[in-house]
Amino acid sequence: MTGVLVAVLVCAAVGALFDRALFRVPGAGALERAGRALLLGLGLVGSLSMALDAVGIPITRLSLGAAVAALALLLWPGARKRRPAAPGAGARAADDEAGAPRWLTGALLALAAVGLAQALFAAWVRPTFQFDSITRWMFKTQVLAYEHTLRGPVSTDPEFAFTHQRYPPLVCHVANLPALVNGRFDDRLAGSMFPWYMVALVGVVHGALARRAGRLRAAIGAAWVGNLPLLAYVMYPPPGAGAASAMADVPLSLFLAGAALALVDGLEGWRDRAHVEAGLLLGFAALTKNEGLPAIVFAALVVLLCARRARWRTAAGVAGLALLVFWLLWGRLAATFPALDENYTGVIGLTTLAAGHEGPVGLAALVERLPRLPRILKALALEAFSFRSWNLTWLAVPALLLVGRVRRGVVAMLLLAGLQLGAYVFALVITAWTSPAAELAGSDPVDYLMTLTLGRLLVHVAPLCIAAALLACPPLVGRRPGPTPAAG
Amino acid sequence: MDRHTLAQVVAMLVVLSLCVRWLPPPQPRSRDVSELDTFGRGEPWQLLAMDRASLREGFGSDRVLATMLGATRRDVYTPRFHQVLGLIRRIQAEAGPDDVVQLCNASRNELWIFTYYLYPLKVIGKPREEGDLPVQPQAAWVLRFGDIVADGRKGERSEPATLDRHR
Numbered sequence: 024m025t026g027v028l029v030a031v032l033v034c035a036a037v038g039a040l041f042d043r044a045l046f047r048v049p050g051a052g053a054l055e056r057a058g059r060a061l062l063l064g065l066g067l068v069g070s071l072s073m074a075l076d077a078v079g080i081p082i083t084r085l086s087l088g089a090a091v092a093a094l095a096l097l098l099w100p101g102a103r104k105r106r107p108a109a110p111g112a113g114a115r116a117a118d119d120e121a122g123a124p125r126w127l128t129g130a131l132l133a134l135a136a137v138g139l140a141q142a143l144f145a146a147w148v149r150p151t152f153q154f155d156s157i158t159r160w161m162f163k164t165q166v167l168a169y170e171h172t173l174r175g176p177v178s179t180d181p182e183f184a185f186t187h188q189r190y191p192p193l194v195c196h197v198a199n200l201p202a203l204v205n206g207r208f209d210d211r212l213a214g215s216m217f218p219w220y221m222v223a224l225v226g227v228v229h230g231a232l233a234r235r236a237g238r239l240r241a242a243i244g245a246a247w248v249g250n251l252p253l254l255a256y257v258m259y260p261p262p263g264a265g266a267a268s269a270m271a272d273v274p275l276s277l278f279l280a281g282a283a284l285a286l287v288d289g290l291e292g293w294r295d296r297a298h299v300e301a302g303l304l305l306g307f308a309a310l311t312k313n314e315g316l317p318a319i320v321f322a323a324l325v326v327l328l329c330a331r332r333a334r335w336r337t338a339a340g341v342a343g344l345a346l347l348v349f350w351l352l353w354g355r356l357a358a359t360f361p362a363l364d365e366n367y368t369g370v371i372g373l374t375t376l377a378a379g380h381e382g383p384v385g386l387a388a389l390v391e392r393l394p395r396l397p398r399i400l401k402a403l404a405l406e407a408f409s410f411r412s413w414n415l416t417w418l419a420v421p422a423l424l425l426v427g428r429v430r431r432g433v434v435a436m437l438l439l440a441g442l443q444l445g446a447y448v449f450a451l452v453i454t455a456w457t458s459p460a461a462e463l464a465g466s467d468p469v470d471y472l473m474t475l476t477l478g479r480l481l482v483h484v485a486p487l488c489i490a491a492a493l494l495a496c497p498p499l500v501g502r503r504p505g506p507t508p509a510a511g
Numbered sequence: 512m513d514r515h516t517l518a519q520v521v522a523m524l525v526v527l528s529l530c531v532r533w534l535p536p537p538q539p540r541s542r543d544v545s546e547l548d549t550f551g552r553g554e555p556w557q558l559l560a561m562d563r564a565s566l567r568e569g570f571g572s573d574r575v576l577a578t579m580l581g582a583t584r585r586d587v588y589t590p591r592f593h594q595v596l597g598l599i600r601r602i603q604a605e606a607g608p609d610d611v612v613q614l615c616n617a618s619r620n621e622l623w624i625f626t627y628y629l630y631p632l633k634v635i636g637k638p639r640e641e642g643d644l645p646v647q648p649q650a651a652w653v654l655r656f657g658d659i660v661a662d663g664r665k666g667e668r669s670e671p672a673t674l675d676r677h678r
Binding site: 166 | 525
């Protein structure tokens with residue numbers, strides 16, 4: 024346990040220093056500052072570890088400890104300077120703060136804490152149980168702990184193709200931290216790092232809502248995200264992607280939500296350097312899962328469509344920074360590794376195809392497989408409306424948006440989530456994926472793939488959509504606009 | 512009903528749906544708990560029961576591991592999985608750092624997950640679907656998975672696994 028606590032505290036400390044030195048959100052409360060410290064710290068320390076590997080330095084307690092200490096020393100002078108933290112001119116402050124009863128917001132935050140505590144407890148007492156985690160994320164974490172690098176046979180030898188050698192490994196580098204602290208790999212300690220992404224997610228969503236929509240909607244957002252069944256506790260079947268399952272879906276969800284909320288801060292003029300933060304977090308998202316890469320393009324598109332001024336420069340800056348982070352720390356290296364069998368960009372003719380690929384490529388693949396689309400949309404709708412996996416989430420989000428006021432920031436968030444989901448649907452349409460497991464189950468490969476992935480893919484955008492819906496919805500208590508305004 | 516009230520109703524339903532998960536678990540009159548669990552909300556309580564068992568048995572006990580893994584991938588973690596784990600523990604305890612372990616008659620997925628459990632030992636073998644690899648001279652341990660009966664559940668092994676030490 025010491026290894027996990029030390030690792031989390033180091034990440035949070037580095038993240039807090041980084042936040043204070045570079046960003047510092049005006050009006051951020053304690054929960055948001057803690058969430059942001061974890062958000063930035065997990066990404067930064069994982070990236071530092073990846074940077075060491077990228078330049079060929081073995082990842083040991085000494086090398087990574089020195090790199091983290093150097094970064095902290097670099098940030099210290101900036102973090103010490105106390106800058107006045109006032110919202111920017113375009114910021115709209117919370118409007119239902121006054122009427123929210125303390126007992127209600129307290130109860131909702133307690134509910135959020137229950138969800139988080141259950142995820143932390145589950146990760147602590149359960150061994151790694153997800154097949155994809157065992158064969159990919161935790162496998163690479165174990166290799167890092169023993170070999171101190173991911174540049175060896177695990178990434179180049181066809182014998183280890185099952186680990187998906189081109190998958191970006193940021194979460195593996197973070198999960199390796201307890202092994203660096205304790206000096207040995209322990210399945211339980213490595214797995215116990217994963218729920219902390221969800222802790223950060225709840226803090227970040229709560230903070231962004233508290234600043235703009237007040238305490239009540241922030242507390243509802245925290246309870247909602249903290250208790251989403253597929254994030255918090257559903258583990259089977261099909262493979263859950265929950266915070267305790269040592270999968271990379273909740274981390275991706277965190278970085279996407281963090282990036283989108285930073286973009287909105289930038290679009291609304293809430294603070295300086297928000298676009299820099301968005302670019303950095305999108306880079307972390309791309310280092311977390313392949314699905315983070317298209318999000319960079321979509322974020323640039325969102326800036327182009329939603330920004331009031333300097334659109335091209337801002338979009339290029341956000342996308343450029345994210346791509347630079349990804350390319351320097353992983354893309355450059357991964358390009359030399361064998362292609363994946365799920366190589367979607369290869370199928371549409373953008374990159375080299377995986378060895379042994381059969382079937383049409385490019386437009387021909389799209390035309391031949393387009394009839395799958397209705398089946399995919401139906402399966403997506405069935406998954407979204409599953410109470411077991413999502414409670415009322417995917418009914419409540421559109422309902423709140425319908426009764427609310429959809430402003431520019433909310434449009435940006437929904438656009439990003441929609442484009443991301445659209446990319447997933449497109450990938451399912453064109454995929455040439457097959458599996459012996461599908462044959463064993465007597466299922467069509469695409470149907471089988473959907474049972475494994477649709478829930479996870481929705482995890483990536485769910486917190487973002489929840490935050491957007493709560494931002495858009497009218498104040499739940501207090502003053503209402505109208506001809507006879509209430510007191511205050 | 513104005514939009515403020517509608518928003519309040521939706522928000523209240525959302526919060527109630529979060530809370531309903533944590534109501535006390537249904538008391539089954541029949542063996543099928545799902546009959547009483549209208550919303551399929553049972554996971555937190557089922558998982559807490561599993562976690563209590565995990566604490567009682569000790570972390571990572573083979574029984575708990577086999578139960579949890581079996582719940583997620585039934586094509587891999589068949590009833591023989593528990594027995595195979597016992598043999599894996601023996602290899603982990605007795606193998607030298609340079610020993611090579613050969614897995615025979617294993618499915619592709621079994622090869623992958625046991626490569627994780629046996630790491631950093633080197634694991635060799637070919638998936639059963641591709642034809643078994645003859646026992647290699649460098650293999651210090653040969654773990655042979657049991658055969659699969661034709662009339663059993665898909666992928667279910669009827670015979671126990673065996674472990675041979677070659678050096």
